[in-house]
Amino acid sequence: MIRAVTTTPYLDQKPGTSGLRKKVRVFQQPNYAENFIQSVFDVIEHERAGATLVIGGDGRFLNREVIQVAIRMAAAAGFARVVVGQGGILSTPAASNLIRKRGALGGLILSASHNPGGPTEDFGIKYNVSNGGPAPENITDAIYARTKVIDTWYAADTPDIDLDTLGEVQVAGMTVEVVDPVADYAELMETLFDFDAIRASKLTMAFDAMSAVTGPYATEILERRLGFAPGTVRNGTPLPDFGGHHPDPNLVHARALYDTMMGEGAPDFGAASDGDGDRNLIIGRGRFVTPSDSLAMLAANAHLAPGYAGGLKGIARSMPTSAAADRVAAELGIPAYETPTGWKFFGNLLDAGMATICGEESAGTGSDHVREKDGLWAVLLWLNILAATGKSVDELAREHWARFGRNYYARHDYEGVDSSAADTLMRDLRGKLATLPGTMIGALTIAQADDFAYTDPTDSSTSANQGVRILFEGGSRVVFRLSGTGTSGATLRVYLERYEPATGDLDANTGKMLADIVAAADELAGIRLHTGRSEPDVVT
Structure with a gap:
């Protein structure tokens, strides 16, 4: 009935x-x-x-x-x-x-x-x-x-x-x-990565499932199929309240993992995933890798995994993600696509065979094997690369920056901001974009300022008002965007990026390298004035 x-x-x-x-x-x-x-x-x-x-x-x-x-x-x-x-x-x-x-x-x-x-x-x-x-x-x-x-x-x-x-x-x-729920997914992963090589590498790792959905997947694949030691997967049982924690794999909410990886006796590799398993955090012994850098490094080395041995068709990144992947695409001679935030935009490119690997700065990375970002996939590709090269995460990062230069990068989140105040900030910022090119903020010269709009190359559909970009001479920039993933108030995300060429200082403190851009962001948008906040709630 x-x-x-x-x-x-x-x-x-x-x-x-x-x-x-x-x-x-x-x-x-x-x-x-x-x-x-x-x-x-x-x-x-x-x-x-x-x-x-x-x-x-x-x-x-x-x-x-x-x-x-x-x-x-x-x-x-x-x-x-x-x-x-x-x-x-x-x-x-x-x-x-x-x-x-x-x-x-x-x-x-x-x-x-x-x-x-x-x-x-x-x-x-x-x-x-x-x-x-x-x-x-x-x-x-x-x-x-x-x-x-x-x-x-x-x-x-x-x-x-x-x-x-x-x-x-x-x-x-x-x-x-x-x-x-795990079997079909695990079988797919075995077609993409060299599980024998990963097993033979004898790597050690720590994986924080954050009491969320990835726990059963990580336990089956990492501990049972790849032979990592029992206990490699931490917080592996999905709980209705995620153990009272925030299941976001960043340096604030996965702090225990970060401390493990930066401490004495750290394993070779550390990783975490989020509530529904589509995001990832990558940390080597003594080396945190930003999601933007992870995308670029995975793309540069993906050919070492069986599923990508034939090369990549293209690389796509969301607009707020750093341009590090663009430099990889240029050297590989493949297209680089800059899309609005949202995996559906990548899906069109993947369906059309125009891209193979995609990534978002918010810890989402994936490929054409599915049409979602995939946290455990990124972890397995990293493990495959480590096993194939015999190098550490730190060594791979340093070699990558020496080859491509480094995009120092951070995201400042102002959470639970009054919605009307956030809207006013963005409206005022958009109102002065036309007057910004050629002006100086401190020692920075603004080369371009716009409200990012995207025309999808697969169907010519357009998406406007996707975030304000302020691009400085030399490849640095700041991006302002209101997030659509929260449930109360507004989250103002400020993306800060400084490009340092391969001949520059490649291992400096990120906060120090971005200090002038942080100051420029506040001056340009009036963050303190509009939100009353003197500092962000989360820095990733």
Whole structure:
């Protein structure tokens, strides 16, 4: 029996760059999750009959409850099969792989990524399409439009299913298949990397899964298949509240790992991943590697892994990511693409065969093996490179900078800023862009200032107002952008970059090297004036 439930719209269900994210208490409102899921199903109404839908999440609070709701609603919507991860668990890259492998119409990924979890924290729902990547803007816009007028949602009148037992069950004539969330993903990784070489290298490592979804994946792949010592994976059990911690793999929230890697007796390699498994942190013994540098170094050495031995078709990076990868692309003689923030823009390039490796400065790196960023993939590529070269992370970094120069880089996050104050800051900054070129801020001369706009080379679609760029003579720059990944207030992100050529000082203190650009950023945007903040909340 199918239930039809009368509802009224919520007007705050506009998906951001990574789906709909709100506080748990918002999703717990009557019909809130159901309205959004039904709106997704209504937008794909003409494709869903007889199709397969993948469902899974990062295990955060409310994950299981919403999965049960989504299964009943999928049955009412006419799907033939739902594939769900055991225990409701699927990392975002594993979900992308499963969508692609099963030829699914799409998938519902229940996650708020690196945001905190728990009864008072965050939850999210994202719809991914048949290529395994996030829904493009025309679909998310249609979903939002539907949420504003929805009046009914539908669900099979059936009990909850057992999410913990592998196998198939029937829900109102629809097959629900509970699968091992790790197996297909682990098999894919074995096709890309030389597991034998990594095992033979006898490397030591520490991996912090941050009590989040990557724990089962890392335990299976690193400890069982690659033979790293038991206990290599720390915080490996996914918890609904991530152990009370913030599952963001940066130097603030993964401080214990950083301290381990900078201390006496550190292992060869350290890494972490985030709430839903799509981000990464890379630290060698005594050497932190910024996400921007990691992208560049992985691209320069990817040919050492079997899956990339044939070379790269191109490299893509988000606009706020440093230009370090561009220098690699130039030497390799392949295209470099600068896109807005959001993995969906990379997906178009990957689908068109124009790029192989992509990265975002916010610790997201990936390739054409799926259509999401992939934290564990980046870790495995690093391990493959270390095993193939016999060099340390520090040696690889120094050699890279001696070859390409170094882009000193940092991101300053001002979190929970009053939204109107943040909007005023950006509006005032945009208002004076035309007057900035040729002017000096301290010893820095502004060469160019603009509000980044992107024309997608695959379909000529355009995306405007993607962040303010101030480019200085000599290759340095500062970028201002409001983030769309938070759930309260506004997060102002300020990206600071100084290029030092290969003949310059390549191992100086990053804060010291960026000091003049930090001062210029405050003078240009009036950060203290607008936000009342004298320093950022997080520096990465």
